[in-house]
Amino acid sequence: MGAGLIAILLFVFALEMMKSGAKGLTPVLRGHLDIEHAADCLGLGWLMAYVVLSGSPAAAIAMALLSAETLTQIQAFAMVSGSRLGASSIVLLLGFIYTLRGHEPWTVLSTGVLSLLLTASVQFPGLLVGVFMLKQGWLDAIYWPWLTHFSTGINAVINPIMGPITQFFPQWALFVLGGAVITLSFQLFDKALPEFRFKRAGLNRPSRLIYRPEIMFFMGLLVTLLTLSVSVSIGILVPLSARGYVRRENIMPYILGANISTMIDTLAAALILGAPQAVIVVLAHMMSAVIVSLPIVLLAYEPYTRLMSGALEWTLRKRRNFAIFLGIFLLVPIVLILS
């Protein structure tokens, strides 16, 4: 409880620090890193998630940059998409480390590889849907007067502490410090989460039962809403199997659902920043994920699972295939930034 409270406080402080420091980052992003287009931002969010080993801080950073008008809505949207892809790709880095150590246990990372495949299959089409929604301004009509009051209230509490800090540090350092603190806050929050056990709920026979895809989809969505993390949400399934296995028929729709509600912490960041344009970006991201995922689950589930299962098997069949897969996901974000 105490750790959770500290994590939330750190989260709020970190967002304010990044918001204050973001303006000082514009010359660095536009000048030295040449971050100007949505593709650059996609790569940036992706790489940033690799660096901090989590997608949530990278997405929160995108919100801070948007609220300071360092990024446009479409750029921020792309960066958030990149953060989701990067978060799922971290499993490949772990696989790479295993391979360097001379082991061949990448098959134990199969859930992670599957998670990445599913995330990529939703994020790329979702990127097109989301950019279209933002360009059309479908969500611009949403107006929340309470958001300004909410943000003003938070600022009234935080400003007496933030004031001296903002004067002491240069803007870029404030942003970097904010990024570090927000990463720490997510780590603290993960540790503070209570342990859920499906076994207690009676759903303890997954090795035999294949649940309806729509049931697993909504379960993944709901559990991730409570745990705020896809990896923690999947970890909750571990007690369901004595041997640490899960049937791919069950895990696939679960991950699709989880990928939607994992954005809830980014939504919280956008609300705390008091930036309506940031809230719109997060809502557009969640809605585009729903628009892509739901038809898959309801209408094209069988061919989709065949495609994903085939891709998983190809990736894990040979060391060479795994290396190709790893190479693609490591190089693409770099290529996106350099192109």
Next chain:
Amino acid sequence: MNVSMRMLLYSDGSQLGSQALRLGIRIASAMANTVDIVAISRSTDQEGEVVEQAAVAAEKLRVAGVSVTVYPRSGTMLDELLNQAEAVDYDLIVVGSRGRRGIRRLIAGSRACSILKGTTTSVLVVKGKERENIDHILVGSAAGPESEETVRFAARLARALDASVALLHVMSQVALEEHAKAADLEAEAEELMERDAREGVHLENMLKILHQEGVEAKALVRHGLIVEEIVDEARNGHFDILAIGAHTVPGVEGLLSSDLSERIMLSAERPILIVHQGRET
């Protein structure tokens, strides 16, 4: 020959019904002692033809030593078969299926699916091209005690038809954590049996049942999605009948579960035997 098996067949004058009736006669001649044939006509014009077809079938069965009763009825195949199955306790119902999928199934429905849902009796759904011989039977096993009844039913069928059996288990799992025994997930049937893995022990026990019945049998393991792998093995292994257990899960879990037997039945392009638990003769 089995001395206590009771089967329900039908004649309706259709090509599909005739194909189901022919396979039903072949199986009943080998393993049933009592057969009821429902002669279902949709109009009075059709009645003579349908009853005649049932009479010919009944004669063939009587020659094979089977006791036969013909019930002339008018109505739909679905209603008449379900009514008859409710009135009498059968061990096996044989029905034909067009194998409608996708939009066609949404529009026209699947009679075979309705029969599967409407009865607790085991059902042989006859579909795909007609087979001259029944030499190879594929049995899908879930590696749990619920599969035993399916294996016993398939063993009796194989013995009666002098067919061989391949017992298939599909490993569709992926490792959820670092400490999971990933090697088991990639192992073939022989390796699983040598390692005494849960699936291996189950396959060995099921092979024993088949061998005790005097049936030539082997175990297979495939890796991938359950429905796709079973259907693919049935097709590429050129099996004549596919046998699986009915996916009946009681209570809330039943509402939440996916009906794999229905999905397999709709996907497989060959006769498929769906064995209900608690119906062993």
